Amino acid sequence: MGRAPCCSKVGLRRGPWTNKEDTVLVKYIQTHGEGHWRSLPKKAGLLRCGKSCRLRWMNYLRPDIKRGNITPDEEDLIMRLHALLGNRWSLIAGRLPGRTDNEIKNYWNSHLSKRVATDSNENHSKGLRGPKKRSNNNLIAANKKKRRSEKSPQEDREEEEEVATTKKIKVHQPKAIRVSHIFSIARNNSFETVEVADEEVMAHDKRESNDVIINSNNDLSWMMSEAKEHNWFCDDEDYNDMVDVEGCGGGGGGGGGCGDEMICSNDDKNTSSSSPCHRIWLPNNNNKKMLEKIFEEYHELLKSEDHLQMESFVDSLLI
DNA sequence: AAGGATTCCAACCGCGGGAGG
């Protein structure tokens, strides 16, 4: 039997937080620091479960949270990262200082998923190659809407059929595959409005490691094509270490600003943890040719549409 | 103006994984 939900205790409050509760929580955390969520409510004198306190703090009360509209830059980054990482909101949020995973998730579900669906439909109708997964969230939303509206028995049947079809065609999005020492994505630091403490970056990097996560062939496709299109493959043999990208993307000084990630060679990927950067790392300076070779090979496989070969190709990239 | 439909987002739920005994 599983553990009972922590909020099931009689007498614990649920639902929206009051200002008073917020104040109590903030004061307690300012004094004692984060963590020990289980015991926090009791110590702080809150009639909430620890989980609820943690959520409230993480998603709303933390001082470094950036509130307000998602900027076009952030939006673009979310879309790119989602293409690469899938629904791994905490990872995506980790690249958007001041934004929470919940916020990004909500924003994606309410804004971006529709746009992506529309775009992919347009592409599909134009006969373009591209991801055409039907958003599960849209389905959920659609079903939710259906639930809310009156339905005739026939509509009920149709819904059941749709659900059955959905089950059949449900796109399985595999758990991300960790690829050691092939690529890594450093934390994005191009949004300047909130300062992120080095400790936080370090802690984050410690948690997430510097390994890239490749979800699917589409991700690889995206990464490869982006790399090629933006000329991220460095020609400069001196790219043996982290390249300073301060001012990139945010438009703030620094030689024109690249505004994009870059794939470059690096003999020691671990050096990247010392300084946040939004480049994609590769292990050593011989990889330029290797990458181009991989890219060519990948393109050949794309043309041939041989999925088996494609899978083994992707496998061959994994260590 | 009213009320139904839709959107948005804070909050909840359940699960998986890491740490420690």
Add this chain to the structure above:
DNA sequence: CCCTCCCGCGGTTGGAATCCT
């Protein structure tokens, strides 16, 4: 190695706000 505890994550829900007819 197993068990328990705790934390963090992603999916989902509920209701307030807004839009539409």
